[in-house]
Amino acid sequence: MMTHRERYMAAIHHEEPDRVPIYAGLDAKFKEMLTGRRHASSKSYIGGGVTVAKEAKMTDYEVLEWNQKLSNDAIRRLGTDAFIVSDYWLWPRGYEPRYLDEHTFVDWWGKTYRLLPKVGTNYWIDGIIKTEEDLDEFVPPDPDEINYDLVDFAVRDARDGDYPVIGAVHLAGMFPYLMMGGLDRFCINLYARPRFTGRVLDMVAEVQTEIAKNIIDRGVDIIAETDDIAGVDGPFWPPEIMRRHIWPPIKRLADHCHRRGVPYLKHTDGDIMPVLEEFIDFCGFDGLNPIEPQCMDMAEVKRRFGRRLYLRGNVDITWVIPYGAEEDVRRDVRRAIDQGAKGGGFVLSESNSFHPNCKFENILTYVDEAKRYGRYPCGKVEAEG
Amino acid sequence: MSSEHDRILKDLAGSMIDMELEAAKAGVVEALGAGVPAKRIIEEGLGVGMEHIGNRFAAGEYFLSELIFAGYIMQEALAILEPHLEAGAAVSEGRVVIASVEGDLHDIGKNIAGSMLRSAGFEVIDLGVDVSPERIVEAAGEHGADIVALSALLSVVVPYMEETVRAVKESSIGGRVKVLIGGRAADVDSARRMGADAYAHDAWEGISKARELMASIAK
Numbered sequence: 001m002m003t004h005r006e007r008y009m010a011a012i013h014h015e016e017p018d019r020v021p022i023y024a025g026l027d028a029k030f031k032e033m034l035t036g037r038r039h040a041s042s043k044s045y046i047g048g049g050v051t052v053a054k055e056a057k058m059t060d061y062e063v064l065e066w067n068q069k070l071s072n073d074a075i076r077r078l079g080t081d082a083f084i085v086s087d088y089w090l091w092p093r094g095y096e097p098r099y100l101d102e103h104t105f106v107d108w109w110g111k112t113y114r115l116l117p118k119v120g121t122n123y124w125i126d127g128i129i130k131t132e133e134d135l136d137e138f139v140p141p142d143p144d145e146i147n148y149d150l151v152d153f154a155v156r157d158a159r160d161g162d163y164p165v166i167g168a169v170h171l172a173g174m175f176p177y178l179m180m181g182g183l184d185r186f187c188i189n190l191y192a193r194p195r196f197t198g199r200v201l202d203m204v205a206e207v208q209t210e211i212a213k214n215i216i217d218r219g220v221d222i223i224a225e226t227d228d229i230a231g232v233d234g235p236f237w238p239p240e241i242m243r244r245h246i247w248p249p250i251k252r253l254a255d256h257c258h259r260r261g262v263p264y265l266k267h268t269d270g271d272i273m274p275v276l277e278e279f280i281d282f283c284g285f286d287g288l289n290p291i292e293p294q295c296m297d298m299a300e301v302k303r304r305f306g307r308r309l310y311l312r313g314n315v316d317i318t319w320v321i322p323y324g325a326e327e328d329v330r331r332d333v334r335r336a337i338d339q340g341a342k343g344g345g346f347v348l349s350e351s352n353s354f355h356p357n358c359k360f361e362n363i364l365t366y367v368d369e370a371k372r373y374g375r376y377p378c379g380k381v382e383a384e385g
Numbered sequence: 386m387s388s389e390h391d392r393i394l395k396d397l398a399g400s401m402i403d404m405e406l407e408a409a410k411a412g413v414v415e416a417l418g419a420g421v422p423a424k425r426i427i428e429e430g431l432g433v434g435m436e437h438i439g440n441r442f443a444a445g446e447y448f449l450s451e452l453i454f455a456g457y458i459m460q461e462a463l464a465i466l467e468p469h470l471e472a473g474a475a476v477s478e479g480r481v482v483i484a485s486v487e488g489d490l491h492d493i494g495k496n497i498a499g500s501m502l503r504s505a506g507f508e509v510i511d512l513g514v515d516v517s518p519e520r521i522v523e524a525a526g527e528h529g530a531d532i533v534a535l536s537a538l539l540s541v542v543v544p545y546m547e548e549t550v551r552a553v554k555e556s557s558i559g560g561r562v563k564v565l566i567g568g569r570a571a572d573v574d575s576a577r578r579m580g581a582d583a584y585a586h587d588a589w590e591g592i593s594k595a596r597e598l599m600a601s602i603a604k
Contacts, residue, residue, distance in 0.1 A: 125514075182492070183449075184500075191454045234445055236450055238448045355540050357543065
């Protein structure tokens with residue numbers, strides 16, 4: 001029997017392992033249910049609807065390590081195959097969020113978040129870089145001042161059970177538009193103030209690339225770059241904007257990953273199909289996630305790009321997991337495996353993340369069916385070309 | 386004169402299509418200077434350009450950033466035109482109260498949808514984000530809204546969207562106000578389940594859905 005790491009890495013190198021590896025991005029609620037332990041409130045936005053606390057009994061780093069351990073143990077309990085450590089959780093040493101009011105704060109990248117206690121989640125609401133003057137005054141984080149101890153911890157903890165560790169990083173797109181006040185304002189600035197927008201993009205890409213390199217140096221197995229660059233209607237920007245601003249930093253980091261033998265997974269929500277071929281040609285990334293079933297056909301992606309890309313997708317989290325019956329879940333898991341698994345190059349995952357509205361029992365069924373139906377030989381759609 | 390007006394309006398539409406902000410603003414000023422009525426500038430200049438961009442977006446030939454920037458040009462141009470619109474001259478397509486539902490602080494989709502509706506001639510009253518069902522019902526009543534447009538990005542707030550649709554429908558204005566929903570967390574099935582009158586897949590479709598709802602009110 002293969003270890004989790006052997007299975008996962010074989011699959012993403014386009015080999016057929018013993019069974020399809022399974023990924024699960026879990027909301028804090030499910031991590032708590034799986035482990036019986038509480039997720040700790042943190043001092044900043046760390047994703048997944050985690051409560052933000054101004055005061056914590058534990059030190060900042062203890063909170064992060066506690067939550068990382070909880071996340072890893074939840075994966076162990078659930079029986080899925082990979083750990084993840086995100087740059088959201090890597091803070092500059094001595095970082096304190098700048099509070100604007102009781103529930104609203106600015107983080108180290110100038111992104112503004114607000115906690116909404118009634119739904120138990122925190123939201124990005126704005127950014128502080130609205131003008132070139134704001135940018136001139138802004139001091140970006142120093143990549144060497146970031147605390148990477150959490151990556152060391154995740155890599156070390158992954159040895160228990162031999163799990164692969166995915167380092168999730170932001171690079172080009174999302175941080176700039178969050179810092180500048182939103183996708184709408186970013187798009188307006190792209191055309192109305194292109195020099196300003198270009199400067200923000202360059203600054204973020206430069207720092208985040210160095211952060212990603214440092215994460216690789218700490219021993220992660222895979223880099224997952226997680227900036228959304230598309231919506232259900234297609235890519236946010238036309239190809240000429242992508243070529244000028246978005247793709248070059250992705251190519252630079254993908255090249256670095258390849259020099260280090262680390263696969264590069266590109267995550268984006270939405271329908272990237274209209275530009276996918278050129279995107280792969282330009283950047284040379286290795287994998288794609290999550291291939292949203294609402295707007296992309298994973299069978300077509302497998303057929304056309306399955307030899308060049310490993311796919312990580314795409315059990316539906318908009319209806320099947322939150323509202324579906326057990327048989328709906330089993331059917332959708334089988335559908336995803338049929339579309340993606342043949343010949344390897346496939347990791348089963350949810351189509352974005354298991355958010356709080358998902359049914360817990362459906363997440364368990366997702367894993368159960370994957371282990372039952374995903375034994376190789378499996379998969380129906382053949383990669384061509 | 387008329388052919389000169391036609392040329393100016395054609396150039397203005399062209400500036401919109403080419404997404405030339407300054408040229409579009411200059412085109413509006415030129416049209417006003419030449420005595421073209423403001424309403425005609427909107428309908429036959431800016432509106433023609435916007436329609437072209439929206440149709441190409443719907444056909445997958447234009448991208449979201451282009452649709453957003455075109456909406457921005459439209460708003461900038463309308464700001465120049467506003468003092469020149471005679472009272473009652475600009476016939477509104479309808480009055481829309483728009484909000485991100487309670488529990489949802491996302492405003493990008495809502496802002497784009499609101500901006501598209503404005504560019505199509507709707508009066509839009511934007512209540513912002515995290516708006517309670519009671520506040521939405523109250524505002525729709527106060528403003529005499531024809532349509533309540535609700536946005537929700539996260540699945541976690543779907544229950545609040547359902548509650549809001551129910552609150553509107555069960556209120557005293559429920560018989561005459563139409564509910565249009567959109568955003569990532571919504572789809573055609575959820576609209577039906579909630580009892581909303583329409584669902585729009587994106588901001589551009591929001592315009593046609595809002596027009597359909599207005600037509601159904603007129604009947």
